Amino acid sequence: xxxxxxxxxxxxxxxxxxxxxxxxxxxxxxxxxxxxxxxxxxxxxxxxxxxxxxxxxxxxxxxxxxxxxxxxxxxxxxxxxxxxxxxxxxxxxxxxxxxxxxxxxxxxxxxxxxxxxxxxxxxxxxxxxxxxxxxxxxxxxxxxxxxxxxxxxxxxxxxxxxxxxxxxxxxxxxxxxxxxxxxxxxxxxxxxxxxxxxxxxxxxxxxxxxxxxxxxxxxxxxxxxxxxxxxxxxxxxxxxxxxxxxxxxxxxxxxxxxxxxxxxxxxxxxxxxxxxxxxxxxxxxxxxxxxxxxxxxxxxxxxxxxxxxxxxxxxxxxxxxxxxxxxxxxxxxxxxxxxxxxxxxxxxxxxxxxxxxxxxxxxxxxxxxxxxxxxxxxxxxxxxxxxxxxxxxxxxxxxxxxxxxxxxxxxxxxxxxxxxxxxxxxxxxxxxxxxxxxxxxxxxxxxxxxxxxxxxxxxxxxxxxxxxxxxxxxxxxxxxxxxxxxxxxxxxxxxxxxxxxxxxxxxxxxxxxxxxxxxxxxxxxxxxxxxxxxxxxxxxxxxxxxxxxxxxxxxxxxxxxxxxxxxxxxxxxxxxxxxxxxxxxxxxxxxxxxxxxxxxxxxxxxxxxxxxxxxxxxxxxxxxxxxxxxxxxxxxxxxxxxxxxxxxxxxxxxxxxxxxxxxxxxxxxxxxx
Numbered sequence: 178x179x180x181x182x183x184x185x186x187x188x189x190x191x192x193x194x195x196x197x198x199x200x201x202x203x204x205x206x207x208x209x210x211x212x213x214x215x216x217x218x219x220x221x222x223x224x225x226x227x228x229x230x231x232x233x234x235x236x237x238x239x240x241x242x243x244x245x246x247x248x249x250x251x252x253x254x255x256x257x258x259x260x261x262x263x264x265x266x267x268x269x270x271x272x273x274x275x276x277x278x279x280x281x282x283x284x285x286x287x288x289x290x291x292x293x294x295x296x297x298x299x300x301x302x303x304x305x306x307x308x309x310x311x312x313x314x315x316x317x318x319x320x321x322x323x324x325x326x327x328x329x330x331x332x333x334x335x336x337x338x339x340x341x342x343x344x345x346x347x348x349x350x351x352x353x354x355x356x357x358x359x360x361x362x363x364x365x366x367x368x369x370x371x372x373x374x375x376x377x378x379x380x381x382x383x384x385x386x387x388x389x390x391x392x393x394x395x396x397x398x399x400x401x402x403x404x405x406x407x408x409x410x411x412x413x414x415x416x417x418x419x420x421x422x423x424x425x426x427x428x429x430x431x432x433x434x435x436x437x438x439x440x441x442x443x444x445x446x447x448x449x450x451x452x453x454x455x456x457x458x459x460x461x462x463x464x465x466x467x468x469x470x471x472x473x474x475x476x477x478x479x480x481x482x483x484x485x486x487x488x489x490x491x492x493x494x495x496x497x498x499x500x501x502x503x504x505x506x507x508x509x510x511x512x513x514x515x516x517x518x519x520x521x522x523x524x525x526x527x528x529x530x531x532x533x534x535x536x537x538x539x540x541x542x543x544x545x546x547x548x549x550x551x552x553x554x555x556x557x558x559x560x561x562x563x564x565x566x567x568x569x570x571x572x573x574x575x576x577x578x579x580x581x582x583x584x585x586x587x588x589x590x591x592x593x594x595x596x597x598x599x600x601x602x603x604x605x606x607x608x609x610x611x612x613x614x615x616x617x618x619x620x621x622x623x624x625x626x627x628x629x630x631x632x633x634x635x636x637x638x639x640x641x642x643x644x645x646x647x648x649x650x651x652x653x654x655x656x657x658x659x660x661x662x663x664x665x666x667x668x669x670x671x672x673x674x675x676x677x678x679x680x681x682x683x684x685x686x687x688x689x690x691x692x693x694x695x696x697x698x699x700x701x702x703x704x705x706x707x708x709x710x711x712x713x714x715x716x717x718x719x720x721x722x723x724x725x726x727x728x729x730x731x732x733x734x735x736x737x738x739x740x741x742x743x744x745x746x747x748x749x750x751x752x753x754x755x756x757x758x759x760x761x762x763x764x765x766x767x768x769x770x771x772x773x774x775x776x777x778x779x780x781x782x783x784x785x786x787x788x789x790x791x792x793x794x795x796x797x798x799x800x801x802x803x804x805x806x807x808x809x810x811x812x813x814x815x816x817x818x819x820x821x822x823x824x825x826x827x828x829x830x831x832x833x834x835x836x837x838x839x840x841x842x843x844x845x846x847x848x849x850x
Contacts, residue, residue, distance in 0.1 A: 190225040191554070197215070202407060205673055205675045210552070210554075211399055214251035214313050236293055238291070244257060258288065267318075268309060278343060293389075306321040312662040314512045322500065335486060338366070343356060363511055365509060365590060366506060367507060367524060375499045380531070384505075401620065430635075437645065468492055470504075508528075515546065515668060516590070517534075517547070527590050527592075532548075532658040532668070535652075535654040539651075545644065547641060547642070547643050548641065550642070555672055557633060557636065558676055559768075559769060560633055562624075562672075564625060565642065568668075569619065572611065573654070575614065578654035581605070584641070584642060585597075633674070686780045687704075698784055702746075702747055703744050704745050706778075716733060719733075723757070724758060758782070794814065796811030
């Protein structure tokens, strides 16, 4: 595809693991920033060609050596095949700096059944299946208790996490953080959770059921590319040069404040029961129970974590518990971040494959979601359009209910309903709704143009947004979306942007010498200057002025590449001998003028050659006789009888044509050398 032919072209060299950037036919650029990896680097290329990249594909397949791995995973996830793992690991992953995390396993394994991104190892012990699901930033490993244990029999569901090049540290909420050599967090694992079949059935892809691909599942991770910049820029040029300003009005971010108040009656306290349960009002409304094993993970060495995953025996024996029961530890590398908080949930949800907002029980239970985005690639740009795009797969109703987007402080694994990131201001409201009974799943969007412009202009790199229902008492506003951990359709921030040209420099005039200013010997000189536009190319406007007067001539030069020299030849009849002039170089990329105009370049025109100066010498006077002996030095003086401000020096030669140059020396009239 060719942007000059009216089609978008991806700039492969601008790809990152989590983004793609396209040049539009109108000369602007559009960046799609995903919440999770969408590309995997391959081979030893430098990332500037399509062969250097492959799309993330979590579909598991058997490898030649018998192991199992996704077709393309950003952390090189690898699972054991059947039998006893030769390396003693159920699975392993590796990061960019060579660090790795794995799960130890020394027992016999059945041959796994592969279902999309899932590997199901049936009956690893009586009544227990082992399931591993690849996610975009790591994996989730599940034990599935397929039947209620017999009284007095508690299954042993322990695991050992082993790391290399990382240091494990327990977190306050029962999770584990893994830090690299420099102390930065490179990966994390939330506190393990336990839920029954009732909760599992609320997932888009229940663990207790075979994994099936949705009929309307998007083919890629990014939301559909908006139709921005599809029309080629108009050919006409703006008449009055100026300097670029912000294309959008900036919003007042203010300081982070308290979260928007929850509806009265919405309970935020968790019970003293093992793990956690929803509020009584949620239970009355059919809400589900999820337990958190806050004491399960114990760091036994800097590179080893023992995880005891056996659920509370009372929960397993409770007649209300619906089987199968799922036990879920997970691990994720630090690529992007999103999470949700909900009334009654006291655990980190950043490993969840979904986001949620609103209420399903008239405000007794309220959920909100948070997303962090990396904007380092679009700092100090002019933002033309921006939108937040979410894939919605569940709604209480197809009736439109507004949901809000706020700018918030970036979220962390500590986010809870009673410990939310700071909320700034509501920035957008959308009524788009998908995924209800009678309306297909699909993408919904909210406009964030002004907010993203503000972030870009102020140089933010990592930013946060929060989404919530406009009316948190209205159950019709209950919604669920894919999170960054979903295999497809991840949260996407699309930004249509432009970089205005920078000021030009290196202005020059041909046929010139410099003496008390720039002089040219031509009335049709060439004017030139170097242009700068980080987006690739721009158009240059030369303006020629009479000093002390006005513009007497101008000329455009189109499509000059960044860092290249633009030039024009002044036509006859514009300049006059003896005149004083100046020129400027403006640039315009089809949307914006340069951020600053070039400096003035002054010059004067002198087309008449100076007359031959009289030459005198007291050592060798011109009297027709011989003077001094052979090879004796002598002094000669060349004199201007009248002052000529355009003179910079003399050229002279002895018994040959003039070729050597001597500058003028200050002197009283007559001037001499």
